Amino acid sequence: MTARLGVILLVHTAFDRAEQVARHWARAGCPVVIHVDRAVSRARYGAFARALADEARIVFSRRYRCEWGTWGLVAAAQTAAETLLSRFPDVGHVYLASGACLPLRPVEELIDYLAERPETDFIESATTAEVPWTVGGLHEERFTLAFPFAWKRHRRLFDAYVEAQRRIGRRREMPHGLVPHMGSQWWCLTRRTLATILEDPNRADYDRFFRSVWIPDESYFQTLARRHARRIESRSLTLSKFDYQGRPHIFYDDHLSLLRRSDCFVARKIWPGAERLYEAFLTDRAGAMTRAEPNPGKIDRLFAQAVERRTRGRRGLYMQSRFPAEGRENGVTAAPYSMVHGFAELFEDFEDWLARMTGARVHGHLFAPERAEFAEGATVIEGALTDAAALRDANPKAFLTNLIWNTRGARQCFQFGPRDNQRINWIIAKDPNAQIAAVTGAWAVPLFRSGRPAAEIRAEAARLQSVEAAHLKVLRSPWTAARIRIWSMAEIVESPMEPLQTVLSDMGAPHAGRLAEAPQLVDLEGFGRFLQDLKNQGMHPYLTGDFPVEPAAPRAAPRPPRKPYVVR
Incomplete structure (x- = not known):
């Protein structure tokens, strides 16, 4: 039984x-x-x-x-x-x-x-x-x-x-x-x-x-x-x-x-x-x-x-279960993107050139104080993200992560500088999806081109340099996970082609190693004197690199060699 x-x-x-x-x-x-x-x-x-x-x-x-x-x-x-x-x-x-x-x-x-x-x-x-x-x-x-x-x-x-x-x-x-x-x-x-x-x-x-x-x-x-x-x-x-x-x-x-x-x-x-x-x-x-x-x-x-x-969730997508806890997100953002610091100030129509060369969607200063400068002047983009600075600044991290999530499939690139909202610095620096190319001291170019005297803009120059120095400290931190390239402004002006090729290569541009078209460098005649005037006012613009006060005199053209002749 x-x-x-x-x-x-x-x-x-x-x-x-x-x-x-x-x-x-x-x-x-x-x-x-x-x-x-x-x-x-x-x-x-x-x-x-x-x-x-x-x-x-x-x-x-x-x-x-x-x-x-x-x-x-x-x-x-x-x-x-x-x-x-x-x-x-x-x-x-x-x-x-x-x-x-x-x-x-x-x-x-x-x-x-x-x-x-x-x-x-x-x-x-x-x-x-x-x-x-x-x-x-x-x-x-x-x-x-x-x-x-x-x-x-x-x-x-x-x-x-x-x-x-x-x-x-x-x-x-x-x-x-x-x-x-x-x-x-x-x-x-x-x-x-x-x-x-x-x-x-x-x-x-x-x-x-x-x-x-x-x-x-x-x-x-x-x-x-x-x-x-x-x-x-x-x-x-x-x-x-x-x-x-x-x-x-x-x-x-x-x-x-x-x-x-x-x-x-x-x-x-x-x-x-x-x-x-x-x-x-x-x-x-x-x-x-x-x-x-x-x-x-x-x-x-x-x-x-x-x-x-x-x-863990999907990379770059936030949800209630992980949102309150810092570090519990599965990746800060959903896809690779680029942040370009200082190039737009040094080169004419840089954003249009970069978009043509890489096929990326190149925005202006997304974290500018006035508004988010979306590509092609748009005021609203995917995901109903608006260019309103107040909404963006209420949670800059959410703005960035939403932007990258909503535009998956197309690489995003935006400009950044010391005038922009700096609350986003650590978030981007610790993001392995971020690729950053920075030119130090480029904030001085708009001040130089404004035509205002050095005495009037000395305080603003000192503030911008202080903000940029703090940002560079973040980028050079051992906690940084982004891919970062940094040049001084003097290095870019002296030899612009190699850094431009590096930027294109890091963004995955086709044929980045054979740069056939380069953007026009802005007119910097008198820039050395401008920096010296700032120094004379007590402000030392060390992040720009070394610029001579006066441009070097052009070298005399060498004489053509004399034709050999035979003495009889």
Whole structure:
């Protein structure tokens, strides 16, 4: 005669669904013991019990308060197991589930599967050193310290008590003969193993110790099964997935095909409103039957992708889960872009030339104080980004990241200088997608071409140089991740072709190494005298590089060599 499968259901909410699942187990011939959280009102508990009174295979056990992370969950499982073993002596395996668990395959398949493995206990059980999934920083300490306070209700007391124990060096000893193990609380144990755990002569000592362990439902049976079981399969027959914060994934109607693919016997946690799931798995025997070995690994890749999307997201796309935390974004921006500093001040029609040579979308000064100077004079571009300076400056980082995200597929380039909003400096400097070409001291060219006397613009020149020096310090920081090229203005004026070719090459321009067309350098006649006048006013424009006060006199043209002649 095949031993029966007994089921323990831990229920605290969604009683209509718990009733539906309990009847499903019972119809398959499984005795069911239900534990209802003592936090549930007597009236609600009474109505639930009366609804199931017509089913002889369903009984209720003594109630305990079941707070997350506390002993009540273990006590509930112990009492329910004692009730099940005493009331139904022909039970061979006991399956622990919750009211939110849903059988995915016909119960007969599970019964047959266990009948073929009569001495095998299915319980996830790993030593603390080998457990990668614990969240919250407590591994061995959950055993060596005491936890009398509920983490959810008394968070401050919990943290303060843990810290106090750490300071005094408290270290509780495990009961003799026990090695702490951890794993999923959803297990399926043989009658022999479960009875041996419950009847262990040292159970009082074990219970006393585990009452003060944090989250004992993940360690009590997992530890004692290692002491008493003949053969352990360290895995759960229940499909349960958790996110990176340790919270269980909830399955909805649109997970139907995913759950079928897992071939698992039971899944948790099912949303109570998932009508399609309950209808499919509790009534569609033919559609659910697979006779395959449970293989949750089939869907692990999808869950890994979900966690990756949840925690990292797509590059350069911000969402609520990562937006508040600096550094948690998966890349600052979504695509490579260029920032050109100082070239537009030195070369005539530089933006048009750069657009022709690279095919990039070349903007003016996007962070200028008056407005965002979009390419071709546009006032609104993709994503409804406007040129309004007030909106941009409310969050310059969001402006930049939105610009790059909205214009994916076309490289963006913009001008920058010391007059622009400098709040964006560190964001761009730390962005691996950024490519920066900077000419230092080019801010002096517009001042020079304004025709205003040096005495009048000395203060403005000093301010611009100070701002640019701070920006250069950022660009040269060891924290910088952008690709950066820096030249002084004097270097560019002396030999402009090589830097221009470098800029084109860094932007991926075709044939950048064979520069056939170059922009016209602005007229700088008298620029050296202008810089000297600034020096005479007490302002030293060191970022421009060295310019002679007077242009060098042209060298005399060499005389043509005389023709050789023969003397006769």
